[in-house]
Amino acid sequence: MINEAVARYMCYLKTDYRHEYKYLVSEADLTLLRARILPLMRRDVHQLRSDGYRVRSVYFDDIDDRFLRENLEGLDSRIKYRIRAYDLDERYICLETKYKRNNLSKKEQCVVSRGVCDDLLSGRFPSPSGGQPKPLRRLCLEAAASALRPAAVVEYFREAFVLRAGNVRVTFDRNIASSAHIGRFFDAGCPMTPALPANTHILEVKYDELIPDYLVQAMDLGDLMQTPFSKYVYGRLPL
Numbered sequence: 419m420i421n422e423a424v425a426r427y428m429c430y431l432k433t434d435y436r437h438e439y440k441y442l443v444s445e446a447d448l449t450l451l452r453a454r455i456l457p458l459m460r461r462d463v464h465q466l467r468s469d470g471y472r473v474r475s476v477y478f479d480d481i482d483d484r485f486l487r488e489n490l491e492g493l494d495s496r497i498k499y500r501i502r503a504y505d506l507d508e509r510y511i512c513l514e515t516k517y518k519r520n521n522l523s524k525k526e527q528c529v530v531s532r533g534v535c536d537d538l539l540s541g542r543f544p545s546p547s548g549g550q551p552k553p554l555r556r557l558c559l560e561a562a563a564s565a566l567r568p569a570a571v572v573e574y575f576r577e578a579f580v581l582r583a584g585n586v587r588v589t590f591d592r593n594i595a596s597s598a599h600i601g602r603f604f605d606a607g608c609p610m611t612p613a614l615p616a617n618t619h620i621l622e623v624k625y626d627e628l629i630p631d632y633l634v635q636a637m638d639l640g641d642l643m644q645t646p647f648s649k650y651v652y653g654r655l656p657l
Contacts, residue, residue, distance in 0.1 A: 434626070435522035436585075441621040441642045448577075448590045448619060454636040455579055455588060462578035462587075464504075470577040470590070475502045476539060476603055477572065477650045478557070480564040489651045495519050498650060499557050499566070501535055506604050508532045515553045523624075528553045539600055541567050571597040572653040573610055574620075581633060584625045588637075591620040596653030613652035620647055 443451075465471055478499040479485045488496045496518040503511050511532065516525040528551035530538075537544070543561040544550070550558065560566055577590040595610035602608040614620075621642070623629070 435517075435519060435524045436624050436626055437521055437629075438518075438523045439521060439623045440645050440647045441623075442645050442647070443590075443619050443621045443642065444617050445592075445619065447639060447642075448592075448621070450639065451588075451621070451637060452577070452590070455633070458633055458636055459579040459581045459586070459588065462580050465578050470575050470592075472505050472573065473502065473576050473591075474504075474506065474571065474573045474603065475500045475649075476568045476600060477570050477653065478561075478566045479569040480560075480566050483569070483654075484564070486569070486651060486654055489648045492646065499553075499560065500650075501530070501538060501568075501603075503604070506606060508604060511535045513538070513551075513553045513557065515556055526553045526556075530554065535603075539568050539603055568600045570650065570653040571600060571603055571608065571610075572613070572649045573597070573608075574649070581630070584627065584629050584633075586623070586625040586629055586633060588624075589622045591622065591649075594620065594649060594652065613649070620645075620649075 461468070477485075485496070485498060498514075498516045498518070500514050500516070501511060502514055511530050512527050513530050513535075514525050514527045516523060534544075534554075538557070543558045543566070544554070546555050546558040546562065548555075557566070572594070573596070574591045574594040576592075579588045580586065581588075594613045596613050597608050597610050599605075599608050623637070
């Protein structure tokens with residue numbers, strides 16, 4: 419179990435922007451893509467099951483829904499704050515700040531304890547201090563300035579594949595759904611509303627500078643539809 423004292427100093431800062439592209443895909447598309455890329459990529463080491471893992475996040479917004487509006491307006495430079503857990507595991511809860519600039523993104527991440535997580539999900543933000551990890555300090559500063567509050571729970575099931583060349587990461591995100599039940603974040607039975615039509619999923623491709631040509635060719639289905647899809651936006655505006 420990660421205790422609170424340790425969690426304060428477990429912080430991961432990704433300082434460089436990466437390319438990030440998203441595509442709307444069907445289950446048949448994902449089946450074909452998996453067969454094509456498995457000989458070229460390896461499954462993410464954190465993926466313990468071949469069928470992937472559950473990702474559940476809570477996104478924060480201010481009382482004017484500023485981050486939602488910025489997404490809807492398509493602003494080139496945007497920011498998101500979220501808490502994320504994997505397979506509802508309380509031992510590894512991440513607080514993330516994600517920065518977006520056109521099709522480039524980066525994130526800063528730190529691990530927080532269940533106690534800190536519960537406080538944030540209840541709208542109890544600590545006072546900002548220099549001893550806090552950067553993502554937590556920034557969230558607390560934003561909360562003090564803009565009256566942040568937890569706005570939506572978003573969940574999906576992810577398969578992840580990685581390639582060292584180009585630092586490529588390909589993910590299949592299925593069954594994206596959302597909930598307004600913030601207090602049931604760790605509840606496996608939390609009621610969820612689908613965010614996309616049935617048999618519609620998201621393919622994400624992230625890389626540093628270049629993606630190898632052989633991988634581009636393997637992933638070419640001829641009719642992939644690129645999308646500016648935001649899980650937070652669709653989580654706030656479900657079907």
